[in-house]
Amino acid sequence: MNNKEFVAKKVFDVIKDDLAMEQVERLLEIPKSAAHGDVAFPTFSLAKIYHKAPQQIASDIAEKMDESSFEKIEVVGPYLNFFMDKKKVSHEVLSTVIEQGAQHGDVNLGNNSNVPIDMSSPNIAKPISMGHLRSTVIGNSIALILQKVGYNPIKINHLGDWGTQFGKLIIAYKKWGTEEEVRNDPIGELLRLYVKFHEEAEDDSSLEEEGRAAFRELENDNQEAVSLWKWFRSESLKEFDKIYDMLGITFDSYKGEAFYEDKMDEIVELLEEKHLLKEDQGAEIVDLSAYDLNPALIKKRDGGTLYITRDMAAALYRKRTYDFAKSLYVVGNEQSYHFKQLKAALKEMGYDWSDDMVHIPFGLITKDGKKLSTRKGQIVLLEEVLNDAIQSAQDQIAEKNPDLENKEQVARQVGVGAVIFHDLKNDRLNTFDFTLDEVVRFEGETGPYVQYTYARAMSILRKANFNLDQNKNYALDDEGSWEIVKFIQGYPKMILEAADKYEPSVVAKHAIKLAQAFNKYYGNTRILAEDDQQEARLALVYVVTVLLKEDLRLLGLEAPERM
Numbered sequence: 001m002n003n004k005e006f007v008a009k010k011v012f013d014v015i016k017d018d019l020a021m022e023q024v025e026r027l028l029e030i031p032k033s034a035a036h037g038d039v040a041f042p043t044f045s046l047a048k049i050y051h052k053a054p055q056q057i058a059s060d061i062a063e064k065m066d067e068s069s070f071e072k073i074e075v076v077g078p079y080l081n082f083f084m085d086k087k088k089v090s091h092e093v094l095s096t097v098i099e100q101g102a103q104h105g106d107v108n109l110g111n112n113s114n115v116p117i118d119m120s121s122p123n124i125a126k127p128i129s130m131g132h133l134r135s136t137v138i139g140n141s142i143a144l145i146l147q148k149v150g151y152n153p154i155k156i157n158h159l160g161d162w163g164t165q166f167g168k169l170i171i172a173y174k175k176w177g178t179e180e181e182v183r184n185d186p187i188g189e190l191l192r193l194y195v196k197f198h199e200e201a202e203d204d205s206s207l208e209e210e211g212r213a214a215f216r217e218l219e220n221d222n223q224e225a226v227s228l229w230k231w232f233r234s235e236s237l238k239e240f241d242k243i244y245d246m247l248g249i250t251f252d253s254y255k256g257e258a259f260y261e262d263k264m265d266e267i268v269e270l271l272e273e274k275h276l277l278k279e280d281q282g283a284e285i286v287d288l289s290a291y292d293l294n295p296a297l298i299k300k301r302d303g304g305t306l307y308i309t310r311d312m313a314a315a316l317y318r319k320r321t322y323d324f325a326k327s328l329y330v331v332g333n334e335q336s337y338h339f340k341q342l343k344a345a346l347k348e349m350g351y352d353w354s355d356d357m358v359h360i361p362f363g364l365i366t367k368d369g370k371k372l373s374t375r376k377g378q379i380v381l382l383e384e385v386l387n388d389a390i391q392s393a394q395d396q397i398a399e400k401n402p403d404l405e406n407k408e409q410v411a412r413q414v415g416v417g418a419v420i421f422h423d424l425k426n427d428r429l430n431t432f433d434f435t436l437d438e439v440v441r442f443e444g445e446t447g448p449y450v451q452y453t454y455a456r457a458m459s460i461l462r463k464a465n466f467n468l469d470q471n472k473n474y475a476l477d478d479e480g481s482w483e484i485v486k487f488i489q490g491y492p493k494m495i496l497e498a499a500d501k502y503e504p505s506v507v508a509k510h511a512i513k514l515a516q517a518f519n520k521y522y523g524n525t526r527i528l529a530e531d532d533q534q535e536a537r538l539a540l541v542y543v544v545t546v547l548l549k550e551d552l553r554l555l556g557l558e559a560p561e562r563m
């Protein structure tokens with residue numbers, strides 16, 4: 001129970017004939033200044049009920065309250081200010097976290113039900129973009145958060161490995177590519193070919209048709225086309241895996257769009273059976289006007305299928321395979337319309353479970369204010385970003401802590417952590433402009449700052465030779481500790497909020513605030529002073545390390561013990 005809930009219950013006991021518990025809770029305020037207590041109850045709105053002045057009401061209530069469960073209760077004009085019993089509350093908070101450890105905040109909302117998470121999903125033969133990075137790290141963190149609240153997340157990399165672009169690539173490779181060049185630098189070379197195709201196609205419109213024809217060959221199992229495609233795919237995956245390894249992120253499935261190639265006929269048949277397919281200028285569409293949406297294009301004039309058709313097959317496959325409680329798609333907000341159409345088309349087919357499909361959009365990353373386009377070859381190479389961040393961490397370690405053990409490993413944990421945290425710390429829908437300096441910055445609200453705070457707290461515990469004693473009654477009543485104790489109280493609620501909103505930034509912001517609160521505490525309080533609360537202060541430091549580490553884990557960051 002947090003302080004507000006505690007006060008609400010006590011106030012309610014006194015005025016339960018006149019106000020409901022929820023009303024009491026809604027009226028309670030957290031005062032800005034500690035001088036006004038931990039929780040305040042304003043009585044203005046009770047004047048109508050009691051036909052008395054608010055001041056009078058406040059003192060009447062105060063008289064009836066059992067003051068012994070508080071440090072004190074003060075009446076200031078129309079307000080009742082409650083000062084919590086710090087020793088009692090801090091004891092409760094500390095012993096709970098000490099007992100539960102990293103499991104603090106765990107709840108079973110999901111009964112271990114399956115939640116497939118469509119995430120990362122880069123397109124083969126192209127570099128992983130900043131957008132795919134966002135999807136990867138946001139998806140990974142959501143998976144960890146959902147696990148904490150009792151779901152079984154299934155991380156699916158829905159690779160973009162099918163579609164007309166592979167026809168184009170096959171043509172470009174045959175015209176301008178060589179095996180050797182692709183082997184040397186697979187993604188670089190395939191990207192060069194892809195960009196060249198689009199440049200050439202501007203002057204030569206027949207190229208587009210050639211590309212489409214080549215894709216049809218691929219769809220029809222033409223051997224040469226298939227083996228080129230397989231080769232492009234495996235070379236690309238090798239490159240992607242390098243980045244996933246650096247990030248420390250794994251997947252449960254790599255079933256991409258191509259996997260659904262033989263599962264789309266069923267979708268088309270089902271649509272036909274339900275009389276949902278309409279012809280429109282030679283193409284087949286599903287009318288979605290009942291949902292205020294444009295029709296979904298299911299089959300092109302040339303019989304080719306589309307992105308949405310593959311997504312319909314994938315959704316059905318996931319329902320059958322996982323019987324999901326929810327099915328999530330962590331994909332940029334530029335695809336919001338697509339997911340609206342996808343859900344609506346499935347709903348039209350009578351699949352009510354499409355209501356459980358959730359698109360989790362995120363904002364675009366721009367560079368110098370402009371959208372990045374792979375077609376034009378404007379990309380930020382992720383591997384370079386990660387390597388730059390690691391290098392920058394290495395430089396800082398060399399400068400500040402040259403004798404550190406496992407320097408390489410720590411530099412990797414910190415550099416990669418910087419990139420991941422930078423991506424997760426803002427509401428996911430915010431757009432941001434990419435600058436390398438920003439990403440590898442270690443001061444301010446960054447991953448390395450949180451990691452550094454964790455390492456600092458760990459070093460205090462080491463220095464003090466702190467040994468946790470589960471049976472000790474740790475309790476604190478100084479103002480400095482109280483600030484942190486109050487903050488820590490909100491941990492389980494914070495986890496619920498992050499899970500409910502699918503919002504890793506809730507955890508990231510919590511980590512930053514906890515780190516800031518701890519650093520302030522460290523600056524103002526002599527933690528190691530030899531008085532009778534030293535052990536309890538160390539227990540508080542310990543609890544901070546448990547929660548900082550858990551926050552970092554939920555975001556997909558490691559927590560080095562020394563930095």
Ligand code: ARG
Nearest residue numbers: 118121122123158160311331
């Ligand atoms: N490969 C797509 C892209 O890069 C993202 C796929 C998202 N997932 C999905 N099921 N549509 O734009």
